[in-house]
Amino acid sequence: MAYDLQKESDVKEYLEKLGVEYRFGCYSEKKPEVCHLLGDYLESIKKDFEKASKVYKSNCDDYGYAKSCYKFGNYSFLGKGKSGSKGDPQQAYKYYEKGCELNDPESCLHSGLLLVSRAMPKQLQRNVPKGVEFLTKSCDMNNATACFYLSGMHISGVQKQAESNVHAPSNNSSEYIIHKDMKKAFDFAYKACELKNMYACANLSQMYARGDGTERNEEKAEKFKKMALEMQEEVKKQQQTLGFQQGLLPN
Template sequence: MAYDLKKESDVKEYIEKLGIEYRFGCYSEKKPEVCHLLGDYLEGIKKDFEKAAKVYKSTCDDYGYAKSCFKFGNYSFLGKGKSGSKGDPRSAYSYYEKGCQLNDPDACLHSGLLLVSRSMHKEIDRDVPKGIDFLSKSCDMNNATACFYLSGMHISGVQKKPEGSAPLSSAEKVKTKDTGYILQKDMKKAFDFASKACELRNMYACANLSQMYARGDGTEKNEKEAEKYKKLAMEMQDEVKKQQQALEFQQGLKMPN
């Protein structure tokens, strides 16, 4: 049957039929990819976050579907899908980790960020080396944000002691041969990660790359390349502004009576 999506009645019928097809594909045919689509349908169209959460959770637990693990991780983190529920970072991390093990780049990004953060989430034990492994895996799967974070971590290094605490004494350094850093500063690696993130269209990485070329950090100084990446970052910024303006315009439109 052909639907005229300009007609409200046809749109409603199409949406309802879509939901029936997803339920059949999930519950009768037991297809995990269709179950995930059912979760997206319940979330995006029906706005039934409680049912969506259940579908994402079961699709992850029962079928090991990576995208659903990531989505339920988000629900757990935000406390979404349960009325009056607070976020549960520990549960979220377990689903992000599972999603990462199943090769979802976004799940690797989020599990990595939870592990490397200093004090944002006290429920999660900080484990920078493991977090870097997750972020590296995400970057290897072309997640631009993961590559950008890895670049930043190599620009500043990662200290063992939280910011604000007393630095290691000379005696401690001699005794333990400890530099005070879990991850050493490495501008060459920072440059390489920024290059990849910029290629993947991360605006902030392109801006950093411009600065690195201008200063000769991690690469040879090159004003021409610095200007090239500065221009690219500005073009990306303009694109983002245009997209935001278009979205605001669309949200401002009212349907005719």
């Protein structure tokens, strides 16, 4: 049957049929990729976050579907899907870690960030070396944000004190968990920029201008500065387009 997606009745019928197909593919055919689509359908179309949460959790636990582990990790961290529930960082970390073990780059990013953060949730113990392992795995799988964070950590180094002055200068190298290493910082920034991280491109421009982690090169400094500015303009255009489209939606 052909649907006219300009007609509200056809759209409604199409979406209902889509939900039936996803339920069949998940519950009858037991296809994990379809179960994940069902979770997305319940989340974005039906706005039934409680059911979506259950589908993501089950799909992670029963089928080891990495993207569902990541989604349920997000739900756990935010307390989403349970009425009146507070976030559970410990459970979120558990599912992020599982998603990372299953090679989901976003799961590796989030499990790493939880472990290296200065504002660690009290339910978790800060573990910078393990966090860096997760971030490195994410970066190796071409997650631009992970590469950018790793670059920043190597620009300033990370001190052992979790409570305060984590990035403050120190002359005692034994106080550092991650030592300042501008060559590594440059390499991570370069990869993050290649992966279209605007902030990494801006940092790369400064590194070339100053000769930090690489030889000074004014031409390349200008090149990456231009790239960062072009990305910034593209982000602004996308935000303006999105705002315009939202303004056209009926109340």
